[in-house]
Amino acid sequence: MTTVPLADNLWADVEMIPTRFGYGDGLVELGGENPRVVVLGADLSSSLKVDRFQAAFPDRFIQTGIAEQDMTNLAAGLSLVGKIPFVSTYGVFCTGRAWDQLRTTVAYGGLNVKIGSGHGGISVGPDGATHQALEDIAITRTIPGMTVLVPCDYHETVKAVKAAAAIEGPVVIRFGREKVPVVTTSETPFEVGRAEIFREGSDVTILACGIMVYEALKAARTLEDEGVSAKVINCHSVKPMDIRTVVDSALETGAVVTAEEHQVMGGFGSAVAEVLCRHAPVPLRMVGIQDVFGQSGSPEELMDAYGLTSEAIAESVRDVLEAKGR
Amino acid sequence: MDENRRQRLETIAGAIRRHIISMVAAAGSGHPGGSLSAVEILTALYFEVMRHDPGNPAWEVRDRFVLSKGHACPVVYASLAEAGYFPVEELQTLRAFGSRLQGHPDRKKLPGLEASTGSLGQGLSIASGMALGFKMDQRSNRVYCLMGDGELDEGQIWEAAMTAAHYKLDNLCGIIDRNGLQIDGWTCDVKTLEPLADKWRAFGWNVIEVDGHNLEDLLCAFGRFRHGHFMPTVIIAHTVKGKGVKIMENEAGWHGKAPDRDLASRILEELDGGGKR
Numbered sequence: 001m002t003t004v005p006l007a008d009n010l011w012a013d014v015e016m017i018p019t020r021f022g023y024g025d026g027l028v029e030l031g032g033e034n035p036r037v038v039v040l041g042a043d044l045s046s047s048l049k050v051d052r053f054q055a056a057f058p059d060r061f062i063q064t065g066i067a068e069q070d071m072t073n074l075a076a077g078l079s080l081v082g083k084i085p086f087v088s089t090y091g092v093f094c095t096g097r098a099w100d101q102l103r104t105t106v107a108y109g110g111l112n113v114k115i116g117s118g119h120g121g122i123s124v125g126p127d128g129a130t131h132q133a134l135e136d137i138a139i140t141r142t143i144p145g146m147t148v149l150v151p152c153d154y155h156e157t158v159k160a161v162k163a164a165a166a167i168e169g170p171v172v173i174r175f176g177r178e179k180v181p182v183v184t185t186s187e188t189p190f191e192v193g194r195a196e197i198f199r200e201g202s203d204v205t206i207l208a209c210g211i212m213v214y215e216a217l218k219a220a221r222t223l224e225d226e227g228v229s230a231k232v233i234n235c236h237s238v239k240p241m242d243i244r245t246v247v248d249s250a251l252e253t254g255a256v257v258t259a260e261e262h263q264v265m266g267g268f269g270s271a272v273a274e275v276l277c278r279h280a281p282v283p284l285r286m287v288g289i290q291d292v293f294g295q296s297g298s299p300e301e302l303m304d305a306y307g308l309t310s311e312a313i314a315e316s317v318r319d320v321l322e323a324k325g326r
Numbered sequence: 327m328d329e330n331r332r333q334r335l336e337t338i339a340g341a342i343r344r345h346i347i348s349m350v351a352a353a354g355s356g357h358p359g360g361s362l363s364a365v366e367i368l369t370a371l372y373f374e375v376m377r378h379d380p381g382n383p384a385w386e387v388r389d390r391f392v393l394s395k396g397h398a399c400p401v402v403y404a405s406l407a408e409a410g411y412f413p414v415e416e417l418q419t420l421r422a423f424g425s426r427l428q429g430h431p432d433r434k435k436l437p438g439l440e441a442s443t444g445s446l447g448q449g450l451s452i453a454s455g456m457a458l459g460f461k462m463d464q465r466s467n468r469v470y471c472l473m474g475d476g477e478l479d480e481g482q483i484w485e486a487a488m489t490a491a492h493y494k495l496d497n498l499c500g501i502i503d504r505n506g507l508q509i510d511g512w513t514c515d516v517k518t519l520e521p522l523a524d525k526w527r528a529f530g531w532n533v534i535e536v537d538g539h540n541l542e543d544l545l546c547a548f549g550r551f552r553h554g555h556f557m558p559t560v561i562i563a564h565t566v567k568g569k570g571v572k573i574m575e576n577e578a579g580w581h582g583k584a585p586d587r588d589l590a591s592r593i594l595e596e597l598d599g600g601g602k603r
Contacts, residue, residue, distance in 0.1 A: 038462075062458065065492075070451045070485035077455020080390075080440065081463075085455075100445050101482075105452060109442035110434050 004188050004196045010217065015182040019175035019211075022157025023116050024049025027086060029158065030165055031057045037165060038078060040064055040071050042089045047177075048118045050088045068093040072101035072113070079112045084165055091117040091133025091174060095140050106170050107143045114164045115140075120150075120174040121261030122289065122306055123211065128296040133174075134289050138266030140172045141239045147171040147192060148239040150260075150268070152213035153183045156236055159190035167192065174210065176261075178299045181214040183234075195242035197249075201231035204317050204324075205249040205256045209235045209268050212259035212287070218310035223317055230317060238268050243275050250280035255324040257285045257316045261308055264288035283323035285316040327542045335541050338408055339369040343570050344597050345404035345417050351590030353421040356429070359580040360474060361401035363505040363538070363565040368405040370544040371470055380410035383437035389467055390440045390456050394449020395474035395503065396430040397582065402439070403427050411438040447480025449473060450500055454490045457498035457558075468552070472501045476508030479517050484529070490558040491530030499551045500531075500560040503538065505567035507578045523562055531560045538563025570597065 009015065031037050031053055038060045045051040045063070054061035062078075064071040068089055075085035087094055094115050095102065106113045117136055124132045141148045147167055151157040157175050164171040189196060198213065199220050208216040213234045220230040231253055233245065250256050256276060258269035269286030276284060289306055303309055342365050350356035372378070376389040393402050400420065407414040412426075419425035426435040430444030441452050453471035460467045477483065490498055502522075510516050519525075526533045532555045536543040544563065551559040567581070568574025571593050585593060 059462065064489060065485075067482075067485035067489065069448075069482045070454075070489055073448050073451030073482070073486075074455035074458065074489065076441070077392075077452040077457070078459045079455075080452070081456050081459035081465075081467075083459050083462075101448060101451075104445045105442065105448050108432070 003198060003200055005185060006188065006198060007182055007185055010181070010183065016179040017154040017182055018177060018179050019151060019154055019157040020049050020118055020177060022151065022154040023118065023161060023173065023175050024052040026158035026161030027053040028056050030162055031060065034084065034165060036082060036084045037086065038062060038083045039086045039088060040075055042066055042068050042071050042093070044089055048088050048116065068098045069101050072098040073105050075113045076105045076109065076111050084112060084114065086114045086116050088116040088118065090119040090131060091136040092131060095133065095136040095172065099139055102140070103143050107145050110145065111170060112168055113170050115170070115172045117172050117174045119177050121176055121210065122294040122302045122308065123176055123178045123261060123299040125178065125299040125302060126296045129293040132294040134263050134294065135266070136174060137238055137260070137262050137268055138270070141271060145169055146239065149192065149236055150174045150209040150238050151236050152210055152234055153180060155182065155184045155186050155188065156190055160236065163190065163192050176211060180211045183214050183217070190236065192237050193240040193242060194237060195233050195235045195245040197231065197245070198234050199230070199232040201229040201253065203229045203253060203255070204321060205231045205233060205253045206259060206313060206317065207233050207235050207246060207256060207272055208259040209238055210261050212261055212308065215308070215310040216259050216313055219313035219317065222310060222314050228317065228321065235268065238271055241271055241275060243279070246272060246275055247279040250276055250282050255283050255320045257287060257313060257320055259287040259313050262288055263291065265291055283320045285320045287313050287316050327545065332541065335369055335373060338373055339365050340597065341408055342369060342401060342404040344594055345407065345414065346400045347571065347585065347590055347593050347597070349400055349404065349417040349420040350584045351587055352418045353584060355421060355584050356400055357397040357582045358400065358584065359507070359567040359574055359577070360395060360398045360503065360505065362569045362571060362574065363567045364398055364401045364472060364503045365569065366539045366541050366544060367472060367501055367503065367563055368401050370541055370548060372405045372409050374545055375548045376470065383411060387467060390453070390469045392441050392449045392453040392469065392471045393431055393443055394471055395446065395477050396443035398474070399431045402431065406438045446474070446477045447482040450483055450486035450490070453498060454486050454495060457490070457495040458493055460497055461493070461495065468497045468499065470499050470501065472503060475502055475504045475506065475513050475519060476516065478502070478519055487526065487529040487531065494556050495558045496554045496556050498558040499548070500558065502560060502562045503565055504562050505565045507567040507576065507581065509578065509581050511578055526560045530557055532557050533560055533562065535562045535564065538565035539569055572596065
């Protein structure tokens with residue numbers, strides 16, 4: 001196993017771009033390549049950057065108004081006449097409010113519908129708990145046949161959009177609102193169902209998705225100063241999970257910490273635990289939201305208050321290493 | 327309508343009614359009431375109105391039918407079988423383990439089904455998406471969507487009603503099986519729907535009201551839909567829940583209950599003897 005190329009300015013003046021820009025730009029690129037691609041929006045076009053697609057391909061943008069359930073099933077109907085529809089709205093709405101539509105019409109029907117699930121996580125900030133999607137990974141990954149992608153930065157979000165279109169079937173792409181570090185480059189490999197090793201290490205494995213990948217890399221640097229060698233793996237493909245990479249790394253290092261901007265209950269950490277308890281039952285700690293709702297605040301304040309930082313990851317690593325040593 | 331045509335359609339409708347009773351009885355469960363009320367609607371669609379080919383269910387230019395009230399699938403299965411999509415004997419497998427005839431429609435299992443439905447209120451949005459897709463590609467296919475009247479309690483129906491009118495989907499025809507009953511009783515007692523036609527008009531739809539058991543009226547209504555109005559059409563078909571089976575007519579209790587085998591035989595005799603209504 002080898003590590004993949006990352007941005008060379010990670011630790012000095014790292015570039016900051018919101019992942020939602022990646023969603024918008026990915027759709028524009030995809031739209032130019034594939035005339036079957038259509039985009040649906042529910043009165044949040046500029047927020048989710050799908051106004052870029054709308055400007056480029058006005059005939060293939062469908063405004064549905066504030067009606068997420070209708071939008072999801074419109075997409076279902078469009079897919080049934082040969083389109084590749086991308087439903088675009090905030091995660092709380094497209095995965096929560098329209099969950100039944102997603103489950104019964106889209107997934108049970110085996111339909112080729114893509115869900116652009118924006119404003120994921122607590123970093124949404126001042127809008128508060130109503131608009132912070134913290135359960136979306138849990139409630140979509142339990143739907144049979146669903147693919148769930150949580151890209152870590154701008155470039156990965158662009159790639160996730162394109163990868164989603166190449167899959168025949170329903171896909172959820174989760175992305176966020178705020179500017180976040182650009183960890184990868186346009187050359188970094190991205191494959192659905194495959195986790196990428198971003199940093200080698202031998203004492204502990206940190207598995208992360210979304211914007212927690214950068215925090216995991218930061219934590220690994222801190223830990224290095226303490227003499228702890230941490231392996232960092234980017235699990236953008238929460239479902240299907242790269243079981244082999246996850247299990248091999250867990251067995252090699254003998255301890256695992258997961259990190260997600262989401263409830264640990266049912267989320268990415270739970271998905272990892274489901275795999276490890278059978279194939280590699282090593283000590284495990286989960287960094288994420290601990291069964292509470294968020295609140296208003298600046299993204300930084302919230303990430304700090306809810307324990308979604310590199311320090312929190314480092315602390316969990318120290319804790320899991322103690323358990324490993326016992 | 328000439329006599330031969332009328333007789334042909336009435337014979338088909340009679341066969342579909344008998345299939346509904348015998349398949350639901352064989353399954354030991356299912357939804358006869360709202361299936362029987364839609365028999366003439368389905369007969370008109372599958373045997374006169376829609377462009378489709380039972381030998382080629384994936385035919386590109388076919389019209390689409392979406393059963394939004396998914397629980398009424400016995401009437402659709404019976405219509406598909408009568409049309410030749412699969413052998414009528416298979417109707418006896420309704421709801422059995424491993425059957426293609428699931429308790430609610432599964433499009434992945436049975437060719438001829440256009441959508442998997444059963445959670446109410448979703449079909450009109452699916453049908454609108456299809457109609458919108460056809461418009462985008464300048465295709466002439468039409469889309470038909472059968473809704474229950476109780477189903478109109480669902481808010482998503484009205485979201486779809488606004489969308490279809492906004493996009494002027496005159497290739498979309500909704501049909502409401504207005505039998506007046508839902509599981510908990512009369513629709514007017516559960517939640518007031520009237521003035522129903524005015525509601526749809528206010529939402530921007532071309533509204534046609536017909537006797538949903540009169541084949542001639544139904545064919546006339548579908549003909550008016552096809553002439554186009556730059557707006558979607560809804561046909562409010564006034565029907566009787568359990569139509570054609572005396573003990574089931576206007577009885578909410580027969581919404582989701584199967585007759586036992588003895589009762590089913592008596593009903594089938596009634597249907598055979600009663601002949602044309």
